[in-house]
Amino acid sequence: MILSLILRLTIWFLLTSDLSLINIIIGVSIALLLPQTKPEKESLRQWIQILGHLLMAIPQAYKEAVEIMIFPHAYEGLTLQKIEQKRSRYLIFLDIFLITFTPKTIVLKYNKKGWFTIHRILRKKTP
Incomplete structure (x- = not known):
């Protein structure tokens, strides 16, 4: 609670x-x-870990925002990211929130098998 x-x-x-x-x-x-x-059963270690990621995401978001303003980001890409199995709904929500919090990424889809489909903007075209 x-x-x-x-x-x-x-x-x-x-x-x-x-x-x-x-x-x-x-x-x-x-x-x-x-x-x-x-x-749901979540360990304190998982909560501390995700809160640590949240604290690191704030400066990363500012860095990415400045990069977008200074350098052109003309390309887009989709990637898949695997998440830990047996994560609670709260932790999955926080994972999605952290990915979407940074300006260059957004989660498009969550697959219940443990994958996020992430849309990214890129500076250079990847092969």
Whole structure:
């Protein structure tokens, strides 16, 4: 329950980019009013690992945004990325969020067999 609340508030604050008192109250209210699902078994190690990836994704997103502005990115590509088996829905959502958070990538499809289809913009054409 606590991790779910933290996840919802984190997403709320990332989407709104506002830490004012009224926005915090709205975020907590929405996080509490959203339906709760039965808890899934996730290890603390997985949560710490994904939060570490989130902290690394923020500077990477700024770096990619500057690259897009300075250098032309005229090509596109699709890639497949495998994810760990037996990930909870929350962790899969955070994986998708992290991939889509950076400006050069977006998840197009999640395959229940453990694959993401990712669209990327590229500077150079790949063979």
